[in-house]
Amino acid sequence: QSVLTQPPSASGTPGQRVTISCSGSSSNIGSEPVNWYQQLPGTAPKFLIYGNNQRPSGVPDRFSGSKSGTSASLAISGLQSEDEADYYCAAWDDSLNGVVFGGGTKLTVL
Amino acid sequence: EVQLVQSGEEVKKPGESLKISCKGSGYSFNNYWIGWVRQMPGKGLEWMGIIYPGDSDTRNSPSFQGQVTISADKSISTAYLQWRSLKASDTATYYCARQLNGGYDLWGQGTLVTV
Numbered sequence A: 001q002s003v004l005t006q007p008p009s010a011s012g013t014p015g016q017r018v019t020i021s022c023s024g025s026s027s028n029i030g031s032e033p034v035n036w037y038q039q040l041p042g043t044a045p046k047f048l049i050y051g052n053n054q055r056p057s058g059v060p061d062r063f064s065g066s067k068s069g070t071s072a073s074l075a076i077s078g079l080q081s082e083d084e085a086d087y088y089c090a091a092w093d094d095s096l097n098g099v100v101f102g103g104g105t106k107l108t109v110l
Numbered sequence B: 001e002v003q004l005v006q007s008g009e010e011v012k013k014p015g016e017s018l019k020i021s022c023k024g025s026g027y028s029f030n031n032y033w034i035g036w037v038r039q040m041p042g043k044g045l046e047w048m049g050i051i052y053p054g055d056s057d058t059r060n061s062p063s064f065q066g067q068v069t070i071s072a073d074k075s076i077s078t079a080y081l082q083w084r085s086l087k088a089s090d091t092a093t094y095y096c097a098r099q100l101n102g103g104y105d106l107w108g109q110g111t112l113v114t115v
Helices: none
Strands: A009-012 A018-023 A034-039 A046-049 A063-068 A071-076 A085-093 A098-101 A105-109 B003-006 B018-025 B034-039 B045-052 B057-060 B069-073 B078-083 B092-100 B103-107 B111-114
Touching (some): A034 A063, A085 B045, B003 B092, B003 B103, B034 B078, B078 B092
Antiparallel strands (some): A018 A071, A034 A046, A063 A071, A085 A098, B018 B078, B034 B045, B092 B103
């Protein structure tokens, strides 16, 4: 059971906008910035969003992040087939003194 | 090129010891925290701990405390993850990653360990 809760799956058609939620608590999302990672099949994770809503250089602006209270969301607009991947949220947890990840959401592009 | 290159796949027996490596290049390796992340087959990401190669300051996840040892040799820009006695449940892919802006911006290619 992961400390951060994500839906196991999400789907959309090309061009659509999809959102992936990430729920935590006051000791992690509620007090620390949220990061998001994309993991394409068979590859290492890729840094997608940091500090709740900042994109590293090279990440398309189709990807955006937000946070409210103890929940965060990743939005992907203009969905493309190459966005089919697993997505993970993560944050520092002040109680556990470590990084906690969500269980991951498998995004399928129909 | 800025990169982290990990050591190759390992196949070991229960009870054996193992040390895998993560070598950084193209940036000042000693000045960034390096984290280790486990991914068991078909499962999600789990944070194991971090090390600052410059002074070997280490923080371990309570979930992995006592199970693995994280170390670094700053003279050769390399971080390590070590087991004294492997178990079948240690079968996983292990990633090292550089910490920047509170997250992990640069990842190694992963090391598959099969016990």
